Amino acid sequence: MSEGLTKSAARNIFFGGTIFFLVILVALTVHSYGYIEKNSTDVAGITPGVEQGKAVWERHSCINCHTILGEGAYYAPELGNVWARYGGFEDADTARDGIKDWIRSQPTEVEGRRQMPHFEINEQELDALVDFFKWVNTIKTQNWPPNVAG
């Protein structure tokens, strides 16, 4: 038996072990996929408005300032729970108007305060964006974030 043999066996074990862990990862992903669809997200609630809102969110690359569910840039507030922060679960209309007004009034141009740009978003898109935030806030995230400050 040559030296090379142990090394090629080592390579095979490396590949085999990798495939083993990859299979487990895929199996768990499949399970999680089902869990997300059935338990943690409101699939029926993904209306065309929510879908459009997600597209608006992406078109303006909001994630490169804000976080959503804790992922993104850390320059601006978490928006996964912005609906709750505006009291949307108690008074939906006020929250909706509050978020829309906020976006419309940007930038604040207050000196020394982080600025949000002015985005060309029409009324219908604004509503869609709020629909998206509202929907995201219903995702069961193992009770994250710890408080309404996000």
Added chain:
Amino acid sequence: MSDLNEHNSGWGPLSSLPGNPIMWVLIWSELLVFGAALSGFAVARMLDVQTFDASQAHLDRFFGALNTMVLLTSGLCAALAVRVRSDGNSSASRWWMVYAILIGSVFLYVKIIEYGDKLDAGFDIETNTFFTLYYLITGFHFFHVIMGLIILAIVAWKNSLENLETGAAFWHMVDLIWVLVYPVIYLVR
């Protein structure tokens, strides 16, 4: 055997372990994972002992013990396969591996019955922390048994002594983990 000693050199400290060194990297990774998981289990139990003890009562403790014996016996067959191969008896070694695989499969059969019973009774991985850990730890071990059987089949086919030692080492690790998992999850209360 002297050539075996030689070609296994250069792996640093891993050289002195029987079988392929990378298999031992895998074995150590697994031991650390299960060690951490069982420690986590113990701490989670400490924090919520009522739920844990009430949930544990739903497990079938006898099936767990039965499976311990199944694995120990299968492990014996694997060890004997290596033993007779080193005496130069290749075909007997194959047969011992086949026995090891057959007996090892019983473990899967028993475990599937157990999982079926638990799921029928409405206990799934999200029921509570006890069942999350029960399914994670035993499920992860279950995957190892499947993997182990595949490895045993491969080394029964390509049955050089080196391969047999490597494959059997993985199988004994699976065995070893179950010996630790069974009392901690099924019995301690």
Added chain:
Amino acid sequence: MKYETQKLAYPYFLAAMGLFVAQVLGGLLAGTVYIFPNLLAEAVPFNVIRMIHTNALIVWLLFGFFGAAYYLVPEETETEIHSPLIAKLQFWLFLFGAAAAVLGYLFGIHEGREFLEQPLWIKVAIVVVALMFLFNISMTLLKGRKTAVSLILVMGLWGLALFFLFAFYNPSNLALDKMFWWYVVHLWVEGVWELIMAAILAFLLIKMTGIDREIVEKWLYVIVSMTLFTGLLGMGHHYFWIGTPGYWQWIGSIFSTLEVLPFFAIVVFAFMVVRKGGRDHPNQAAMLWTLGCAVLAFFGAGVWGFMHTLAPINYLTHGTQVTAAHGHLAFFGAYVMVNLAIITYAMPHLRGMQPYNQVLNMWSFWIMSSGMVFMTLTLTAAGILQTHLQRVMGISFMEVADEIGFFFILRGLSGVVVVIGVLLFVYATLSTDKAQVRVGGMKPQAAE
């Protein structure tokens, strides 16, 4: 340089360094906006600056990896690259795609998922570039000597291309979107990129210490095995709070704790090899980057990653500046430094310079590294404070931002230091020192 086609690496390394400068300037600008928030707020808003900062990083690291592959695969396989033409085409196509993407960002042309902002056609171009590259490298590998180093490098590169395909899947369900988004991001930086890094480090150590290839390759297998055995399920630490099941908290906590091990092994291995090797390689700067990479990868990816990877801790620190601290040192320690190591090693060969006079380069090492380490410390302090104020006390984000402003000033200063280090590196790598003499392009190999 033994093989003519190793020269193919040269433009890749140049492009990498060019984009590296763009990246750190973008970073410096972003850091400045943290201090003076009104700066450029209308013209180039923060989200665009950050997009350029992160995308330039990814693209230049890829340029570096491609260049490293073209440089080391001929030597490892003892064969010329299959098709130099493909390599050149691939270079220009990739450079064009990268430039188009960055320009587009400035005009607001982009998609919206973090790190995957490239417009669809550029994503397609990236796949085409990757396929050209993989075809070229795989063909070279197939006809040449198959060493563990080249095999693992190529495996890493295939994985890189394969997992990028998840970038094309963007479901409308945000939780699913995020779950598969990590299939690109996590499996890149905590999976296949680590294979590439380990392979490049192994190559450098073989060349520079003159130690027996057998020993290095065996260690390489041990390290990459540990990497993937822990790293694949380490995915769990990204699945804590995005709508995925609770069991990920256990899987993520356990496996990502163990993800520290391969980084620790790399440190032990690198220093052991250098100590045993005993050969004084003339390229001390490349040696410095190699060892520095091992050490800072361990701290940035290993220690800083572990710091907030346990689910109960991550519950509080998730999405704060703690993550930014970890991200900066991990990317710098692992992937920036490995690229700078191979560039430092290869450039004298590629440019035919002799002898090595890389004192300036070593200065840039110390300046850049201390800048990054200090930046990480300031961000960590900011993150811990932010965690306490925002997550524990429940103070609103913008108020907290004002409270921790001081650390962002310090971070900005460390950013200046890093930029100086980077500019010095580029100067040191491309300039001609008086003490250096140009020698023929086909110089005999220094080691092995």
Added chain:
Amino acid sequence: MQAKLPSTRRLIFVWAVLIAATIGLMGAGRVNADIDLGSTWVTVLLVLAGAKSSLILWFYLNLRQSSSGWQKGFIAFLCVILSFILGAYYLTPAI
């Protein structure tokens, strides 16, 4: 790697001891009764588990032929894990 594998007779003897220990474990753990074990019996359980794992390591995995560093490493690992679990048990508040 060493040539000295355990003899067939020894392997079978070890197996018999392991099975006997498992039966002991079943008794100590009262597999058929739903009663509290109490700390003494839990200690017995974990010591038995440690003994069984050591036997597997020693003879099945042939660790007895390995270097003393590995032997100590594995045994220390078992001790740490089992004492941690036992410690957690002792610290658990009584219901």
